[in-house]
Amino acid sequence: MKIVHLADSHLGFSGYNRLDEHGRNRMEERVYEGFDLAVEKIISLRPDAVVHAGDVFHHVRPKIRPLVVFQRGLQRLTDAGIPVIIISGNHDAPKSFSSSSPFLLFEGMKDVHIAQRYAYERFDLDDHAFHCIPFCLEPDEYLQEFGKIERSGRDVLVMHGLVESLRNKRLRTVGEHELKDSLLKRDFDYIALGHFHGQARVAENAWYSGSVEYFNFGEAGDQKGLLSVDLEDGEALSVEVRPKNMIDHPPVDCSGLSTEAIAEVLMELCDPQAVRDKLIRITLRNVSRAAFRRIDQVKLSRLGAEAIYLKVRPEFDDEKEERMERPADRFSLQQEFVDYLSQESREGRIAEAIRKEVAGYGSAVLEKAVAAKNTEVLDAPQ
Amino acid sequence: MAQEKIGGEFGAGILNKKSLTPENTTYRIISKSVSEYHFIVPFDLPDAERVEVGQIFSVKDYDQSSSRKLTFLARVLDVQHGSNYDGNWDTTIKGTQFFDRDQIFNRVIAEPLGCVRDGSFRKSRTIPTKFSPVSRAEQEEFQFLRQVMGDIEIGYLRNGSRLVEEIPVALHSDSMDHHMGVFATTGMGKSNFMKVFAASCMRLAARGKSKFGLLIVDPHGEYILGEGRKGTKGLVHLSRYSSSLACYSTDYKNCQMPQVEEFSISFSEIKPEDVALLYNWSPPQMDALEAISRTFDSDNWLDEIQDGEGLARMVREGFKESTIQVLVRRIKNLLEKNAYIKKRSSLPNILANLQNGNVVLVDIPRMSDRAELFLLSVLSRYVLEEYKKEASDGRKNCLITIEEAQRVLGQGSNTSRFESIAREGRKFGVGLCAITQQPKLIEKQLLSQFNTLVVMGLGDRNDRLQLEESAKQDLKSLDIEIQTLEKGEAVISTLGIPFPVPVSVHKYEHYLEHLKAEKAPEESLTSGPGFKPFLE
Structure with missing residues (x-):
């Protein structure tokens, strides 16, 4: 069979x-x-x-x-x-x-x-x-x-x-x-x-x-x-049912590139024939913030007119160091909630007696909500 | 004032009374030190009131007027005949009656467990006032012991041969990255204990409170479904918490169950040192094995060495052809005999489950001793290596159980891998749970790294001595207790509980019923009746 x-x-x-x-x-x-x-x-x-x-x-x-x-x-x-x-x-x-x-x-x-x-x-x-x-x-x-x-x-x-x-x-x-x-x-x-x-x-x-x-x-x-x-x-x-239409270009290193040079890179990658009906992502590494800002946004969006989607993702050269200095504190939502409650209760806004119960109930609800959200991560708003 | 000095109110009572009754002398602390309390009891108590080894007594050091408000808890170590006579009075016939009932008694020797001060239980650093009254501990006093119990329930506190059902004995999961030892002779309820322990871990994990993943490798095939002929049950039967159990098996029949995955390891996960465990090698063969890792690609050596080119390369390295042929033959043998060696591997799943704090059961029934060691070696090396890598957020520690641990942790055994887990595993969050009948064969230095000891009856004096010498808590005083343990009873010494505890381990089948019926703590708040949509 x-x-x-x-x-x-x-x-x-x-x-x-x-x-x-x-x-x-x-x-x-x-x-x-x-x-x-x-x-x-x-x-x-x-x-x-x-x-x-x-x-x-x-x-x-x-x-x-x-x-x-x-x-x-x-x-x-x-x-x-x-x-x-x-x-x-x-x-x-x-x-x-x-x-x-x-x-x-x-x-x-x-x-x-x-x-x-x-x-x-x-x-x-x-x-x-x-x-x-x-x-x-x-x-x-x-x-x-x-x-x-x-x-x-x-x-x-x-x-x-x-x-x-x-x-x-x-x-x-x-x-x-x-x-x-x-x-x-x-x-x-x-x-x-x-x-x-x-x-x-x-x-x-x-x-x-x-x-x-x-x-x-x-x-x-x-x-x-x-x-x-x-x-x-x-x-x-x-x-195969149809040819692949997603292109995630390998990151382009833009250190030291001027506005014009960056624009040239983008134009090259976004040839109208090549982008037609495609989903395209271009990642620019180490871009100078000033140089990128001077790129004409209207023209940039026109570049991807033939594509279903064109995403230019700049990673600025000044960002990396910032990130190194202060890694973001990432806690789970439940942990954030529990911490928030403790803080509120320390400052007397929530009675200590009910804090634990609220934290327990709230965390459970959050956990369910997160689980539900993640299962439908692709859901577009209706 | 003089009366005060003799013994407070009680002393005054003695001086004022003309005649004394045995009640004035029995059940009162008479000696002797911070580490040992003595009191006497009538020598002819009825059965119901007999004093037994292991019973817990409370000593109330109260004084109405002053600030003495301590309650000491003490456990009976020994009961001895005693009297106020000298010499061989009890075998000497003189007159019609050779003793006076008031003058003979039983002396009870008890060890302090701790004292209750201001409602909290702690180690005792002092001695109860002389003549403080002693009585059998009541519920109220037992409640203080609850404070020191952990979260992995094992059984009930034993008070002599009676159970105190209100006080479940529970280990602390915080201390489980330290190693644990389970010592029992055959038939003392070792596998029952392990099942209860695993069930409690599953319960914790299902509630999101697990602090470590438990890896059980079961060579007897008795944990997964229990033993049908004996009517025992297995971990699979705890369906309520099945989400926190991951089962792997080499047994075809067991693999038919939905929750059991077929156990397999891939070729690339086998290292020459695992093969070294399987046979007794001659020194040149051993050399050749060691040379493999520098001669071949570590992921592909099993294939490479089996073809002609591989043989030639080893010969070029200076090894005799016959030596290599033996090696290759044995490797072929290994691959043929162990059908679970495949392309795919269960190890990443096992690791993920451990890191999530679940209980992982690897069921390998009917496997030879050496094959089992081999598998255990591959498995534990993989786990240790992965744990040595940087910890991800929320990674839980893990505890690896090893049955018949004297094989791998004994003096002079060539299985240094397990020793290295015992020595350095703790740094990376990997603990060992060594199960053995003969602690005397385990190296003393390793044994001293074990912070939780579960002793379930050891007849051999040398076994007990070995444990007593390396235990973190003084087990010597419990020597008699350990000798008299019956099936299903245990003495547990662990961090977090300030004294060695006598336990009656739950019978797994009963515990299973209890867990099934237990109400979840959050039930009242969050989980209502589940959503079942309308099905038209």
Whole structure:
């Protein structure tokens, strides 16, 4: 059996404030285009099934447009006779009573199987069992849900979250939606993962397909696309959907450069042909503050007119020393809060008797808020 | 005034009374020094009132008029027959009755635990006033001992053979980067103790209060699920705090559990000195092993030495071909036998869990002694090296447990790695928890670095002597107590608790129930019923 594995389409993601001639967000449009291209690519690959491992939509309450784009894609796939398996991810699973899952709209469609109920679901296609664990609210629930799996002998596991070994490597420790490595059992024919936006193999049989699009500069080094997987031998081939459109230029050392020289560097890097429809970041090291200030900002913004986004990031030569002298005190939010309360209570503004209780309650609330914020770090304001 | 000098109010009582009863002499401090209190009790007490070794008594040094308001707490070390007669009176027949009931008694020898002054408990630097009344310690007095207990609950305080359930004995997690020793002969409840200890650590970690990560390498396969045939349970059964437990196993069946990751180490994490542990090497072979690290790339030496080119390079270094062939053969053997050596590695995950203060269980059942040592060596070296690097924010210390520690910490053992953890680990926040049946085999100097000792019955006098000599607290006085320990009982000497404590260790299965039913402290404030969205 051959499947295509994709994830993290984030339909509805918009950003970078660039509009097209119809007044639509260019980044958002690009994401829709990418999804359409992915569907086309999948149809041309003629797999026996498609697995989308979470985060189809960027928001729990998507606008009509992403819903339509998704429905159109689903229809095309199923019309081509390709069944689709989908799980909800941290972005598109509701976390409050006020919202229902957007996937309710697509339930009941022929050949579309959706796991979105915070619980394990199994779908049997051909001779394989697809074990789906969608987004769950508490980390412990993944273990519980995993415990419900009964192996058929030919099994595929679909999950959404960051596996701990990947987290350790990337040194991202706070508030991530984490999956234990212990869930990546050897006896699955294939484990399709979503959440991490780069293509990555995290165990012999477990892969992140990555997203189709580049969403932020943290992903500049990632490979993107689909994975075409042969379940018989477990081989996963990377399939490119569209050329890379993110360029994070290596930092340019500008020590001693005049305004004109800096401008020249920028002009060179921002050739209109080269920047069209791209997301570009240029880092200037050791720039003289005075020289950079004299660059004409209007002209600078015109440089990136063809790009979806152009970010020039100056690191001024006088900044480094300042940083060396006074490293910023970074405490956790909870610690700051507790310190603030102690200070207030020392000065008699908060009664000592209730300080501890307030600190305990407040810290817990803050911790939850931070965790919630970090899981939706990509959320644009609605 | 003269009366005052003799003994205050009590002395006055003696002088004014015409006849005295035994109550006037028993249960009163009569001697002898700051480090040892004596009092006498009737020689024929009923069973319920018998004085036992280990019981705790309180000495009330009160005086209504003056400012004497101390309560001393003392623990019985020994009970002896005593009398006011000289010579062999108890075996000499004279007349119809050879003794007078008032003149014989039992002498109780007790050691001071400390004294309560102004509501706080501290070490005693003085002696109770002579004839101060002695009574069995009551709940109220035991409460003072609560003040000195830490946060890792182990069991209940033992008062003789009775339990004081109101006083849980708990170790201080602050002192856990110092080393810890668990000494017990087989069947005394060592693994039960370790499970209770780990469970308490999991509880702390789940509440975000953990100060160290605990690494347990279990060669007997008894911690993960307990032993089914004995009806015992394992750490996995503490599902309430499963978020702070990370399990790794080499056992296929155990790996089927969702929370258990397959244990593996990668080729590049093995160093020649780990291989050195596995066999008895001749001096030339040892030389060759040592030469490997300077001849080959340290990440790839296992591959390089196995091909012909590698052999040639070693020969060029001046080693005999036959020597190298033995080496290569043994290395091949090692790689074939130990299926957990792979491309991927669990070590970074293990390290991250330790640094986050979680409990890490590495389950390696049915592994040979040498293979286990090898694995332990790779694991502990990795951990120590990573801890030597600059500490990141919020990194927790770690405690590595070693079963049968006499193998690696004994005199003349060739496993200097563990010794180096024992000697320098503390600087980097790595502590050892050595578990052994024979402390006498452990080097004295190392033993003296252990600040927490858990003694669970040691029959061998030499074992006890070795411990007494190196313990931070005086265990000599507890010699009788240690000899008479029963299964599940322990004497714990640790920093933070000012005296060695007799403990009845919780039975893990009961503790499990207790932990499951326990109410979380913040429950009332923050965690309400969890959000479950409407599922249409």
